[in-house]
Amino acid sequence: MRRLWIIALLAAAGCAEQAPPARAPDAAPPVADAAPVDRLDPAQIDRTDVANGLVKAPGRELLLAHCTACHSTALITQNRMTRQRWDDTITWMQETQRLWPIPPADRARILDYLELTQGLDGAAMAAADSPWAAPRYRPNPIW
Secondary structure (H helix, E strand, O other), X not given: OHHHHHHHHHHHHOOOOOOOOOOOOOOOOOHHHOOOOOOOOHHHOEEEEEEOOEEEOOOHHHHHHHHOOOOOHXXXXXXXXXXXXXXXXXXXXXXXXXXXXXXXXXXXXXXXXXXHHHOOOOOOOOHHHOOOOOOOOOOOOOO
């Protein structure tokens, strides 16, 4: 019974076993070929509004729309990668995990968000700034 419930849940989320979407011969160009998008400024991060572990910054809604259909935000927040590595990961998901094509402008904005909040450089959000990074309560002395 539990297995059927999980299968039904995955089917409703669109992640169940299905034929891969047909790729158009004129698939979207790589992000490098897309029109330039204004890069995000670290000042645009609102660390006071944290939802699902993701800080509020431009591009969060696009990330939620494209990424959380198949996995939780925990998979995103536990990783820190360069922009190129995030781009490679999205490509891998499209080639092997049936992630649909993302328009170049949306993909660039998602990559901007990931680079800014989950990147490896100094502009990335520091782990101490996230309430999800470490517990802000005293640990249980029994454990």
